[in-house]
Amino acid sequence: PYIKAWAEKHHVEVDITKEALTDDNVEGVAGYDGLSLSQQIPLSEHVYKRLNELGIKQIAQRSAGFDTYDLELANKYN
Numbered sequence: 001p002y003i004k005a006w007a008e009k010h011h012v013e014v015d016i017t018k019e020a021l022t023d024d025n026v027e028g029v030a031g032y033d034g035l036s037l038s039q040q041i042p043l044s045e046h047v048y049k050r051l052n053e054l055g056i057k058q059i060a061q062r063s064a065g066f067d068t069y070d071l072e073l074a075n076k077y078n
Contacts, residue, residue: 022041
């Protein structure tokens with residue numbers, strides 16, 4: 001797939017999952033710099049807080065709209 005070739009060319013690691021980001025699986029992003037999500041359910045305050053604590057620097061949304069994101073919480077834990 002294209003993403004594998006892109007990752008090799010740019011010397012980055014890209015892992016893919018189909019799971020939505022939730023309280024139950026947020027610990028799985030430890031060690032990454034950023035996330036590219038197609039999130040269809042809102043993120044909880046716990047998720048925003050843990051993303052900050054885990055050092056996630058950015059979230060890229062891969063779908064139209066961003067109504068599943070709470071910008072106040074995102075800024076609070078940025």
